Amino acid sequence: MASLLWGGDAGAAESERLNSHFSNLSHPRKNLRGVKSTTVRNIDGSINNIKEDEEDDVVDLAANSLLNKLIRQSLVESSHRVEVLQKDPSSPLYSVKTFEELRLKEELLKGIYAMGFNRPSKIQEMALPMMLAHPPQNLIAQSQSGTGKTAAFVLAMLSRVNALELFPQCLCLAPTYELALQTGRVVEQMGKFCVDVQVMYAIRGNRIPRGTDITKQIIIGTPGTVLDWCFKLKLIDLTKIRVFVLDEADVMIDTQGFSDHSIRIQRALPSECQMLLFSATFEDSVWHFAERIIPDPNVIKLRKEELTLNNIRQYYVLCEHRKDKYQALCNIYGSITIGQAIIFCQTRRNAKWLTVEMIQDGHQVSLLSGELTVEQRASIIQRFRDGKEKVLITTNVCARGIDVKQVTIVVNFDLPVKQGEEPDYETYLHRIGRTGRFGKKGLAFNMIEVDKLPSLMKIQDHFNSSIKQLNAEDMDEIEKIDY
Numbered sequence: 001m002a003s004l005l006w007g008g009d010a011g012a013a014e015s016e017r018l019n020s021h022f023s024n025l026s027h028p029r030k031n032l033r034g035v036k037s038t039t040v041r042n043i044d045g046s047i048n049n050i051k052e053d054e055e056d057d058v059v060d061l062a063a064n065s066l067l068n069k070l071i072r073q074s075l076v077e078s079s080h081r082v083e084v085l086q087k088d089p090s091s092p093l094y095s096v097k098t099f100e101e102l103r104l105k106e107e108l109l110k111g112i113y114a115m116g117f118n119r120p121s122k123i124q125e126m127a128l129p130m131m132l133a134h135p136p137q138n139l140i141a142q143s144q145s146g147t148g149k150t151a152a153f154v155l156a157m158l159s160r161v162n163a164l165e166l167f168p169q170c171l172c173l174a175p176t177y178e179l180a181l182q183t184g185r186v187v188e189q190m191g192k193f194c195v196d197v198q199v200m201y202a203i204r205g206n207r208i209p210r211g212t213d214i215t216k217q218i219i220i221g222t223p224g225t226v227l228d229w230c231f232k233l234k235l236i237d238l239t240k241i242r243v244f245v246l247d248e249a250d251v252m253i254d255t256q257g258f259s260d261h262s263i264r265i266q267r268a269l270p271s272e273c274q275m276l277l278f279s280a281t282f283e284d285s286v287w288h289f290a291e292r293i294i295p296d297p298n299v300i301k302l303r304k305e306e307l308t309l310n311n312i313r314q315y316y317v318l319c320e321h322r323k324d325k326y327q328a329l330c331n332i333y334g335s336i337t338i339g340q341a342i343i344f345c346q347t348r349r350n351a352k353w354l355t356v357e358m359i360q361d362g363h364q365v366s367l368l369s370g371e372l373t374v375e376q377r378a379s380i381i382q383r384f385r386d387g388k389e390k391v392l393i394t395t396n397v398c399a400r401g402i403d404v405k406q407v408t409i410v411v412n413f414d415l416p417v418k419q420g421e422e423p424d425y426e427t428y429l430h431r432i433g434r435t436g437r438f439g440k441k442g443l444a445f446n447m448i449e450v451d452k453l454p455s456l457m458k459i460q461d462h463f464n465s466s467i468k469q470l471n472a473e474d475m476d477e478i479e480k481i482d483y
């Protein structure tokens with residue numbers, strides 16, 4: 001039966017190879033038209049050979065997710081209410097304000113406190129009692145990145161493991177090799193005092209001979225390799241799994257083949273196995289997938305705070321060409337005191353050109369674009385966060401990923417457009433918008449070539465918010481801008 005299943009899925013390992021997470025992370029998907037190599041001097045004076053790409057950087061969900069994890073220093077608190085949909089609406093709804101209320105094993109509680117967690121996060125307050133209930137309950141949970149989902153399901157896995165039984169009992173699927181490792185690190189940290197509990201990674205490159213007796217209790221892996229380990233190599237007996245976690249479901253369904261692999265794995269689990277699914281977003285596609293894979297679930301949602309343009313003053317400067325845009329930028333830069341600014345370009349080529357121009361003019365800037373590895377990107381964002389550079393020039397790659405609260409000025413050196421010059425409203429909002437909660441004022445400048453003016457006007461209409469024209473030659477006018 002198992003081999004038949006496998007035979008029907010001849011492409012699991014292959015599709016994982018093709019998805020090639022590692023290279024995806026280092027080089028987000030791109031159209032390689034017009035690629036050539038140029039030498040660029042980095043801010044620190046070192047020399048880098050960077051490919052010159054005429055095309056946009058494409059947002060890579062898995063890379064962004066990892067980037068967020070690498071640069072995040074603490075919990076992202078949300079003021080939004082948690083919505084709960086119980087499988088059995090008549091059963092009482094529990095929430096906990098302390099970890100003690102969960103009656104965890106002593107060593108686990110010690111691990112949690114050693115990580116510096118004092119009390120459950122908002123989503124954990126509701127999710128943990130459900131996840132730790134007897135009999136085990138299935139759960140679908142959605143809340144934005146950084147709100148404590150990973151810590152929650154790691155806690156559930158660690159609390160259900162029987163350290164004396166030496167076989168895989170908990171199985172967690174993650175979309176990429178690197179994300180699996182990140183989750184594994186949390187298991188290792190939180191389970192620091194659970195000395196007999198061990199983790200193993202079912203990821204590409206971790207070659208285990210067929211029929212090996214795996215004694216580790218928690219397996220974290222990517223769907224293709226896990227499928228291999230279960231059906232082809234017979235390393236994991238799925239009928240003995242007690243907790244099945246599907247993490248980053250939104251990223252998972254974005255990767256070809258992964259939904260099918262996950263469903264195939266889930267089908268072979270025993271009915272009493274607890275099934276948990278987590279996602280940062282809840283579009284229809286994620287929801288349909290979640291419903292297919294998690295039977296009789298409880299559902300917890302923490303709404304993401306909406307972005308708004310209300311507190312942002314928006315201007316545009318009409319320019320003839322790129323040099324003209326640069327001049328306008330310099331005039332603005334020279335006339336108002338800028339704390340920190342992010343400048344967005346549509347292509348890597350433009351971003352690189354602008355970086356070189358600004359450095360030559362003596363500005364302290366750094367360049368963040370998709371050709372850098374995730375670790376390099378994380379380090380650049382961290383330096384910017386720490387105020388080591390005042391200006392960050394970037395492409396779309398980090399438009400959605402980063403939250404640098406001290407930035408009050410955003411410059412669209414190029415307007416975000418989709419193919420066919422249709423404005424990209426969502427990206428515009430993500431670049432400039434703020435959540436209402438922080439309520440901070442902000443300034444946005446759009447450098448617009450004449451032929452892009454209709455697109456800008458569409459953006460103005462779409463958001464029903466005014467974008468004023470600014471004469472970048474008129475220093476008095478610029479100096480009057482107060483923010």
Ligand SMILES: Nc1ncnc2c1ncn2[C@@H]1O[C@H](COP(=O)(O)OP(=O)(O)OP(=O)(O)O)[C@@H](O)[C@H]1O
Pocket residue numbers: 065068069072073074075076116117118119120121124143144145146147148149150151152280
């Ligand atoms: N109860 C808590 N108290 C303090 N810090 C916490 C708590 N829970 C989680 N954290 C910390 O908050 C950060 C975000 O948590 P976590 O990674 O679990 O969020 P997430 O929702 O899984 O994010 P992502 O969607 O990116 O995976 C981590 O640094 C984690 O150590």
